[in-house]
Amino acid sequence: MVDARSDKAFPVSWDQFHRDARALTWRLSGDQKWQAIVCVTRGGLVPAAIVARELGIRMIETICVASYQNYKEQGELKVLKPVSQEIVDLGGGEGAGVLVIDDLVDTGRTARLVREMLPKAHYATLYSKPMGRPLVDTFITEVSQDTWIYFPWDMGLTFQPPIVG
């Protein structure tokens, strides 16, 4: 489980995730009226649902990318479905007025690719690591590069042996 990339664990409960998603929404709820949310699947689906509910946004698009296989190993970045031209053209083009939501930025490779498609969009994540941070406009919590974030949908309740005994 421990490797050079991530020897610390940052487990996030459903409660914490929900609180962080609401905190992100507060930061995004200023004067700007978002025309649409683009969520980066699959990790962006859950935060996007919460943010969309809080901001009253019903225009929601996906961009489907995959890169991490076998957990923690990043492979080739694959775009399985790009964002539609209709969404790119909103607000005058290049994604202006569009809010991109993902669960986190790590190396920033995913964010860089999405930004090429939507250069004027606002990129928001719940969590960030130092390498990806320059690519995000708004985020809630930063963890170190060698930390692995465990999302609630990837975990379950397990018995913990007593500390003594």
Ligand SMILES: O=P(O)(O)OC[C@H]1O[C@H](OP(=O)(O)OP(=O)(O)O)[C@H](O)[C@@H]1O
């Ligand atoms: O900054 P990066 O190093 O590119 O990593 C961040 C991306 O990695 C994860 O997605 P993943 O490709 O594992 O797919 P998933 O969302 O379907 O889990 C995460 O949800 C981000 O989208």
Ligand code: HPA
């Ligand atoms: O720290 C992480 N946790 C879960 N998925 C990820 N994908 C890239 N980095 C991470």
Ligand SMILES: [Mg+2]
């Ligand atoms: Mg993802």
